[in-house]
Amino acid sequence: MRVHVIGAGLAGLAASLALADAGLRVALYEAGPAAGGRCRSYFDRQIGARIDNGNHLLLSGNRAAYAYLRRLGTEATLAGPLAPIFPFFDRADGARWQLRPGRSRLPWWIFAPSRRVPGTSPRDYLALRHVLRARGETRVADLPLAPQLARRLITPLAIAALNTMPEIGSAALLGAVVAETLARGGAACIPAFPRDGLSESFIDPALAALAAGGSEIFLARRVTALTTRDGTVGAIATTAGPADFAAGDQVVLAVPPWIAAELLPGLTVPDAFEMILNLHFRIEADPGPAGFWGVIGGVAEWVFVKPGIVSVTISAANRFADTPPETLAEAVWGDVAAVLGVAGAIPPCLPPWRLVRERRATFLASPEQSRRRPGPESALANLVLAGDWTATGLPATIEGAIRSGNLAAQGIIERVLRHAARH
Structure with missing residues (x-):
C-alpha cells in the first residue's frame, strides 16, 4: 500500500x-x-541575491511549526530575539516603541508603560477578551477596542495574521491566533524567522x-x-x-x-482570495533589536532585515492590485528609509529591488x-x-x-x- x-x-x-x-x-x-x-527561496537575478518569495514570522506558540522544524533538525536555522520583543514605528508621528509582553500567562506587563502600546492604558487591554470570545459573523472592525490599541496593535496584527482587512476579516479567526500566542503569555510570543531562507x-x-x-x-x-x-x-x-x-x-x-x-x-x-506583496531591496541595514519592524500608517507593514537584503511585506494587498510596481517601490522605500534611518528616501536613490506578487496568497479570511x-x-x-x-x-x-x-x-x-x- x-x-x-x-x-x-x-x-x-x-x-x-x-x-x-x-x-x-x-x-x-x-x-x-x-x-x-x-x-520557498530562490536566487533572483534582477537584484543578484537569494530571496524568499514571502516573509513569514513564526511565534514560539506555533507548536506544530516548531515540532516540524525539530523533526528536521532545523530549529537552529531561525533568527530573531530571545525574548518577546516587537519593535514598531509610526509613520504619522515618527514614534518608536517596543511591545514586550511578559513571559508569564498573567499579563503584568500591561501595567508597565514601556512595555505596552503608547497611548494605551491597562484597562484598554481588558477588551482583548472580546477578541477571544468572538464568534460567527463578527468582523475585526466590530470589536469594541480603544482607538490606539486598535490602530497600533490589533489592526496590524489582524492584517498580518488573516491577510484580510479588519472590515472584512473574521474576528473568530483572529481570536484563535491570539488564544495560542498573546493569551498564553510572552513565552508563546517570541518571534522568529528563517535566518538564511x-x-x-x-x-x-x-x-x-x-x-x-x-x-x-x-x-x-x-x-x-x-x-x-x-x-x-x-x-x-x-x-x-x-x-x-x-x-x-x-x-x-x-x-x-x-x-x-x-x-x-x-x-x-x-473561492475568494487576497494578495500579498513582498518588496525586496538589496541593501545592508542595521537589524535593530529583533531583526524586523512593524510599520504603522505606511504602505509597508513589516520590514525584515537580513544580511544584504531588506524585505517588506504588505498583506491584504488586493487594494494595490493595479498600482504600478515603480509607484509601490518608491512608496515602500520611503517607509523603509524612515524606519531604518538609511539615506536616500527619494526615488533616484532606490537600491536594486524586486516586487513579488502572490495574487492568491490566501483565502479571504x-x-x-x-x-x-x-x-x-x-x-x-x-x-x-x-x-x-x-x-x-x-x-x-x-x-x-x-x-x-x-x-x-x-x-x-x-x-x-x-x-x-x-x-
Whole structure:
C-alpha cells in the first residue's frame, strides 16, 4: 500500500513526513519545478541575491511549526530575539516603541508603560477578551477596542495574521491566533524567522529526509485527473502519464483550493482570495533589536532585515492590485528609509529591488469564506484533504498548513491501523 501525496507545499510535506515516519510508503507529486509553494527561496537575478518569495514570522506558540522544524533538525536555522520583543514605528508621528509582553500567562506587563502600546492604558487591554470570545459573523472592525490599541496593535496584527482587512476579516479567526500566542503569555510570543531562507529551514531538509527514507518525489509532475470508482480514487493521471496506483492506495490532496475543486467536482472550497506583496531591496541595514519592524500608517507593514537584503511585506494587498510596481517601490522605500534611518528616501536613490506578487496568497479570511472550508475527510473513502485553506481553526498560516498535513496523515494512519486490525 502506498500513500500518494499531491502537492509539495508545507501541508503536503508535513503529511509526507508524518506518513513516512509511521512506516508508510509515500509518493509525493508537485506540479512546479520546486517544492514549497508559497514558502520557498530562490536566487533572483534582477537584484543578484537569494530571496524568499514571502516573509513569514513564526511565534514560539506555533507548536506544530516548531515540532516540524525539530523533526528536521532545523530549529537552529531561525533568527530573531530571545525574548518577546516587537519593535514598531509610526509613520504619522515618527514614534518608536517596543511591545514586550511578559513571559508569564498573567499579563503584568500591561501595567508597565514601556512595555505596552503608547497611548494605551491597562484597562484598554481588558477588551482583548472580546477578541477571544468572538464568534460567527463578527468582523475585526466590530470589536469594541480603544482607538490606539486598535490602530497600533490589533489592526496590524489582524492584517498580518488573516491577510484580510479588519472590515472584512473574521474576528473568530483572529481570536484563535491570539488564544495560542498573546493569551498564553510572552513565552508563546517570541518571534522568529528563517535566518538564511524559507527553503533552507522548511523545504530542502524535508525533501532530503523523505528521499533518505525511500519516499518517491516527483517534481514538475502535475496531477491532471483523479479517476473515481465505487466511492474511491482508483487512478491518478499526471503530465507524465498514469501514476503507479494499486487497490488499497490512499491519497492526500494538498493542493490550492481552486485545484482541489477542479480535481474533485462538487467540493466546496473558499473561492475568494487576497494578495500579498513582498518588496525586496538589496541593501545592508542595521537589524535593530529583533531583526524586523512593524510599520504603522505606511504602505509597508513589516520590514525584515537580513544580511544584504531588506524585505517588506504588505498583506491584504488586493487594494494595490493595479498600482504600478515603480509607484509601490518608491512608496515602500520611503517607509523603509524612515524606519531604518538609511539615506536616500527619494526615488533616484532606490537600491536594486524586486516586487513579488502572490495574487492568491490566501483565502479571504471572512466569516463567509470560513464557512466554505472543508474538513480533512472527503466523499471518497481513500482521499483526505490538506492545506491551510481547510478547516484548521486558524487562518492561512504556516502553523495551519502544517497542522492540516499532520491531521491528514493521522487520518490515513488510523485507517490503515483499522484495516490491519480487521485482517
